[in-house]
Amino acid sequence: xxxxxxxxxxxxxxxxxxxxxxxxxxxxxxxxxxxxxxxxxxxxxxxxxxxxxxxxxxxxxxxxxxxxxxxxxxxxxxxxxxxxxxxxxxxxxxxxxxxxxxxxxxxxxxxxxxxxxxxxxxxxxxxxxxxxxxxxxxxxxxxxxxxxxxxxxxxxxxxxxxxxxxxxxxxxxxxxxxxxxxxxxxxxxxxxxxxxxxxxxxxxxxxxxxxxxxxxxxxxxxxxxxxxxxxxxxxxxxxxxxxxxxxxxxxxxxxxxxxxxxxxxxxxxxxxxxxxxxxxxxxxxxxxxxxxxxxxxxxxxxxxxxxxxxxxxxxxxxxxxxxxxxxxxxxxxxxxxxxxxxxxxxxxxxxxxxxxxxxxxxxxxxxxxxxxxxxxxxxxxxxxxxxxxxxxxxxxxxxxxxxxxxxxxxxxxxxxxxxxxxxxxxxxxxxxxxxxxxxxxxxxxxxxxxxxxxxxxxxxxxxxxxxxxxxxxxxxxxxxxxxxxxxxxxxxxxxxxxxxxxx
Numbered sequence: 001x002x003x004x005x006x007x008x009x010x011x012x013x014x015x016x017x018x019x020x021x022x023x024x025x026x027x028x029x030x031x032x033x034x035x036x037x038x039x040x041x042x043x044x045x046x047x048x049x050x051x052x053x054x055x056x057x058x059x060x061x062x063x064x065x066x067x068x069x070x071x072x073x074x075x076x077x078x079x080x081x082x083x084x085x086x087x088x089x090x091x092x093x094x095x096x097x098x099x100x101x102x103x104x105x106x107x108x109x110x111x112x113x114x115x116x117x118x119x120x121x122x123x124x125x126x127x128x129x130x131x132x133x134x135x136x137x138x139x140x141x142x143x144x145x146x147x148x149x150x151x152x153x154x155x156x157x158x159x160x161x162x163x164x165x166x167x168x169x170x171x172x173x174x175x176x177x178x179x180x181x182x183x184x185x186x187x188x189x190x191x192x193x194x195x196x197x198x199x200x201x202x203x204x205x206x207x208x209x210x211x212x213x214x215x216x217x218x219x220x221x222x223x224x225x226x227x228x229x230x231x232x233x234x235x236x237x238x239x240x241x242x243x244x245x246x247x248x249x250x251x252x253x254x255x256x257x258x259x260x261x262x263x264x265x266x267x268x269x270x271x272x273x274x275x276x277x278x279x280x281x282x283x284x285x286x287x288x289x290x291x292x293x294x295x296x297x298x299x300x301x302x303x304x305x306x307x308x309x310x311x312x313x314x315x316x317x318x319x320x321x322x323x324x325x326x327x328x329x330x331x332x333x334x335x336x337x338x339x340x341x342x343x344x345x346x347x348x349x350x351x352x353x354x355x356x357x358x359x360x361x362x363x364x365x366x367x368x369x370x371x372x373x374x375x376x377x378x379x380x381x382x383x384x385x386x387x388x389x390x391x392x393x394x395x396x397x398x399x400x401x402x403x404x405x406x407x408x409x410x411x412x413x414x415x416x417x418x419x420x421x422x423x424x425x426x427x428x429x430x431x432x433x434x435x436x437x438x439x440x441x442x443x444x445x446x447x448x449x450x451x452x453x454x455x456x457x458x459x460x461x462x463x464x465x466x467x468x469x470x471x472x473x474x475x476x477x478x479x480x481x482x483x484x485x486x487x488x489x490x491x492x493x494x495x496x497x498x499x500x501x502x503x
Contacts, residue, residue: 008172013160024137025058025096034157035130036138040145041162044202047141060096067106079122097136104140108152127155164340177208184221198341246301252428253421264410265303283410285388289395290414291498293454296391300347309343328371335375342385351390352397376407419445425453429460436483450496462490
């Protein structure tokens, strides 16, 4: 079962791990089989589970090396502790053994001081001696191999990265993990799988356990799974996230902008089959442009919410790395994560700060833009449910190649709200604020020309502070709420932040 499970749930990487164990432990062992393997992957992706399954199938004894236990047992002499564990494994001459070093990046960090400088030397000696100990293989795990020292990483003969499962792999995982459960006839695993974006093995296992708890350890139906879903915090998303829900009605005004976004983005996810039937290619990317504070980031989160997609915000520190070539790898990784977590919205705020014109960019900037274009084109050809959403205050500063058709080919202006749109924004803010019935939103909207949504929010915040200040002067049993005068005073104190912007 392990072989079939690993190949279906982890694709080529799972098949490679099975092949390595075959080469190491089959009767006619290959003398060139790797005996030191580094397995990497996000937390909860299943590194330990995979090794446990293979250890059971190949009837091998498992020796685990954990930083906390080793430090406590050998008083910080980690290298000595590792060598003694290997000696114990060697004494089991009649048995094949797997020595698993968990989170090796904690033993050999890339930055900062190691817990024990002798550990790396001991590891080096052990790996060199493994060719004389055919019954032992050494496996190390790491969530992020870039956190390991280069010297430690180079010692391993092979490295395998377990990825976040694709939808098909996730469905196989789900089928496998629900086998022991008593499922009601109405449980549709394909529907559940469609709602489990970016779930890894640990998330699915916890989901099943929570559903069982909600069902009081009786038969589980769809309602139990859906209720359990609310209590899952997805561990496999890495940089991607499920943002705090923001719906269209949480955004006041911007009716034309929301309509344009609905046509450009929501239809891609909701009417994908219609696009295919008509032979029309949906937009690959959308650029929101306009003055700061008009709600571009809020619109991006609303898109992720309305499409039930994951949200992957990208900031400049995510991309600018010190080592040569690491920035390009960071861009490639962003698109890889988005593809594995699809449907996913990649959101790049202040796009011009990262991908400005190549004519004014240095060598690093040009390489970043080139890599970015490669990834956009690749994800578009693969049709992986990934949408690129950019936001900028200065669209003219972005490299033209990024804005050409087939890339960020739909530009949507998010401008200053009109009077009627400001009323809509104020109505949304009023729902979240305790205000008096005498507050005239139409008057406020008429006297806040040039104010953005962020400015109006600042006005309401200032009005709240003024109301609080009044309450401190009154007897403690009197409750004060925001009234019209507080808001008028707040307007006088808060100026529009983008009054000089010209669209």
